[in-house]
Amino acid sequence: MSFKKTFNTLFRHYGPQDWWPGDSPFEIMVGAVLTQNTAWTNVEKAIVNLLENEALDAEVIVATKMEQLALWLKPSGYFNIKAKRLKNFCQWYLEQGAYEQLSTWPTRELRQALLSVNGVGPETADDMLLYAFDRPVFVIDAYTRRLFSRLGLIEGSETYEALRQSIESGLRRESQRLVLFNEYHALIVRHAKEYCKTTPRCEACCLNKKCKAFRC
DNA sequence: ACCCAGGGTCATA
DNA sequence: TATGACCATGGG
Secondary structure (H helix, E strand, C coil): CCHHHHHHHHHHHHCCCCCCCCCCHHHHHHHHHHCCCCCHHHHHHHHHHHHHCCCCCHHHHHHCCHHHHHHHHHHHCCHHHHHHHHHHHHHHHHHCCHHHHHCCCCHHHHHHHHHCCCCCCHHHHHHHHHHHCCCCCCCCCHHHHHHHHHCCCCCCCCCHHHHHHHHHHHCCCCCCHHHHHHHHHHHHHHHHHHHCCCCCCCCCCCCCCCCCCCCC
């Protein structure tokens, strides 16, 4: 079993996922903040609220009062904290010259800069790098950690950065790493949504050969 | 009535 | 560096 074989199994089973669900890089970045520890169905409702109020825009968000923004974000949970994080992020985003400027930065520096924004942690930053900026970084979320540790590919308690290095180097020989990383994270989330609804009680939910139909 | 979700920050030891 | 509290809605 390897990271690559696991990917092949998932891809064979589910096919291309066409991620991230969002129509623009900015929408993807907003979604990345809003989905922190939150079900995507709730995030969608918040994004619809922003769209209906013509507020899916960095300048509008910065100009919007905290109470108003929190009201729109309400369905996504943690709405007070997310209102702060979103305004904070948008402020920084505009200061740096928005997407046009940021997209010219080298990946390493862009990542460091994203991480320096309050409210943007490692996974949120990597979501943005991979799905909004098309950079080949491997995103690690709770599902990824759970799946790989059940498969015995990782120990499970590694730091985010250690895991990322280990997984990315495990796939170093792959051409098309951007496409691979894009699909891989999406496939893991798809698999989790489809078969892991009862986790963490479902101990056998994995890609083991014994687990033929991807069942728990 | 619980459990959990595509995390991150901050205070403490 | 490593835990723990906290944030909060909506679906199962």
